[in-house]
Amino acid sequence: MPRTAPCLSKKESLSGERPGRIEQPARAGSLPLLVPGKETPHSVATVANRGDGGQPRKYTRRVLFRQGNRPRSWGPAERRWPFVRLLVSPATQWLAPSYSYGSDRVPAAGGAVLAANHLSAIDPTLVGSMCPRTVHYMAKAELLAMPVVGELLGFTGAFPVRRGEVDREALRRARELLATGHVVGVFMEGTRQKLGYPGAVHAGGPMLALQEDVPIVPCGVYSFGWTRRNRRNCAVVWGPQMQLEGLPRSGRGYKEGARIVAEELVRLWRLAGEAVGAGLPEQLSDGSRRHGPYHAPGAGLLRALSTATR
Numbered sequence: 043m044p045r046t047a048p049c050l051s052k053k054e055s056l057s058g059e060r061p062g063r064i065e066q067p068a069r070a071g072s073l074p075l076l077v078p079g080k081e082t083p084h085s086v087a088t089v090a091n092r093g094d095g096g097q098p099r100k101y102t103r104r105v106l107f108r109q110g111n112r113p114r115s116w117g118p119a120e121r122r123w124p125f126v127r128l129l130v131s132p133a134t135q136w137l138a139p140s141y142s143y144g145s146d147r148v149p150a151a152g153g154a155v156l157a158a159n160h161l162s163a164i165d166p167t168l169v170g171s172m173c174p175r176t177v178h179y180m181a182k183a184e185l186l187a188m189p190v191v192g193e194l195l196g197f198t199g200a201f202p203v204r205r206g207e208v209d210r211e212a213l214r215r216a217r218e219l220l221a222t223g224h225v226v227g228v229f230m231e232g233t234r235q236k237l238g239y240p241g242a243v244h245a246g247g248p249m250l251a252l253q254e255d256v257p258i259v260p261c262g263v264y265s266f267g268w269t270r271r272n273r274r275n276c277a278v279v280w281g282p283q284m285q286l287e288g289l290p291r292s293g294r295g296y297k298e299g300a301r302i303v304a305e306e307l308v309r310l311w312r313l314a315g316e317a318v319g320a321g322l323p324e325q326l327s328d329g330s331r332r333h334g335p336y337h338a339p340g341a342g343l344l345r346a347l348s349t350a351t352r
Contacts, residue, residue: 248299262310
């Protein structure tokens with residue numbers, strides 16, 4: 043009598059698993075897949091997602107650029123960002139015609155925490171193109187775990203942080219960058235504000251500044267209402283460097299530092315709103331002078347074309 047294939051249960055047929063199944067090795071040179079619950083030899087980032095009934099699920103980022111069995115190393119972000127800026131800055135000006143004010147207040151060297159408010163999806167590229175330094179953003183881990191998007195963010199120097207918990211690995215990375223003279227970008231509210239004005243801030247930025255004894259560079263962003271279909275004008279206003287001297291390196295000191303930074307962000311956000319309302323003038327009421335994106339040939343032409351075609 044001929045042998046018939048064994049009947050599989052519904053669960054086994056959906057999962058593709060059955061007793062005695064032998065896993066076949068991956069072909070040499072093939073890319074690892076993004077598989078829930080599995081890590082691959084070439085994974086470089088894993089995040090926990092608690093959206094499945096409160097149970098954490100691990101997602102491993104697909105690595106698109108490899109050299110042999112290791113992720114390709116592109117060197118430090120400071121070496122890569124000037125080339126990326128040549129593309130990002132003109133594209134940002136096409137999508138959001140904008141200027142910054144007071145960019146000379148950003149320190150030319152040394153570690154610093156860039157503390158900004160967050161209103162729209164254009165904010166990271168907008169602030170990054172207007173800053174004379176390379177910004178290492180603390181980005182939510184879900185973005186860094188996405189194929190293509192995660193690779194691009196990592197290429198520009200961003201690193202993941204898990205929201206809703208104390209991410210010690212992200213804090214260690216941020217402190218390491220600050221201690222070696224880099225700029226770490228933090229959106230103080232932790233997420234975009236849908237009401238159009240700065241929201242309650244977290245104490246992470248002041249904590250990093252106090253622990254590493256570096257200044258905070260406040261940055262007010264006015265980009266509310268911006269979408270890809272609504273290419274409205276935006277503005278970025280930089281404030282004077284803030285040294286949180288005298289505050290204790292404790293929870294009380296971190297909260298007080300967050301309060302001080304929040305007040306300055308509201309002031310700068312109002313100035314940025316006034317700049318947009320006045321048609322992006324050459325100078326603001328506090329003396330801040332206008333400046334375009336750094337190292338962006340053609341950005342002015344794209345800004346004018348974007349404004350003319352709206």
